[in-house]
């Protein structure tokens with residue numbers, strides 16, 4: 602009869618109450634490492650995160666075949682997936698290629714497919730991911746190199762909805778402020794948060810099959826202006842000409858995949874449904 606085991610399990614239970622899932626995962630990993638080879642050097646004792654990164658380089662012979670490379674990156678508190686990629690690039694392989702800029706979920710350049718889901722690398726805490734952390738380029742886009750995809754089509758769709766303010770009547774004085782009611786600002790507030798990351802488009806099965814579909818991000822951008830009370834009826838009608846089309850709002854099948862992955866929590870599916878209702882209302886005729 603052991604008297605020690607209950608004490609140990611009590612200690613673990615206490616720890617489970619106070620530690621985060623990431624802490625528990627790392628503790629389990631440490632104990633695995635210790636039991637499988639305590640003779641390793643101090644370097645092995647350092648806590649590392651295992652990332653598996655998609656690699657592909659169409660310009661270099663021998664790297665044209667897509668593959669995954671493994672990197673073991675020292676873990677530091679607060680580390681994001683982007684931090685881990687930067688460490689791997691700076692310390693292990695300078696040819697590792699990916700986009701990033703702001704590192705604070707603003708520029709939208711590091712949308713990636715991380716552990717099977719579209720996420721921003723800089724907004725994803727690596728301690729919350731299961732290991733090995735699998736990092737891939739956004740699906741449904743052509744890979745240029747490693748984690749970099751061609752965003753041209755996405756930008757084309759965004760620009761096709763004329764993502765800028767257009768008003769029927771210009772104010773007489775160029776400097777005159779164009780006021781918006783609080784209610785209207787509130788209505789479009791979430792739609793203005795888009796950072797053009799392309800995560801929603803990548804998650805959308807319909808967009809993957811139909812290259813002409815405007816896609817959730819462009820429709821959300823159109824919503825932002827079509828619902829802006831300052832634009833006026835004429836501009837609104839003009840906007841609905843391209844939205845009320847087979848490849849516009851009507852292509853959406855309400856799957857919610859875009860809404861689920863949007864890093865800015867924009868209710869994309871809801872906005873698209875509202876555009877559909879508006880399109881129907883615009884077409885109603887009374888005799």
Ligand code: SF4
Pocket residue numbers: 709794795796797798799800801802817818821862863864865866867869
């Ligand atoms: S709507 Fe959301 S997921 Fe789509 S591009 Fe904008 S921020 Fe990214």
Ligand code: FES
Pocket residue numbers: 701702703704705706707708709710711712721722723724
């Ligand atoms: S680096 Fe800018 S959004 Fe992540």
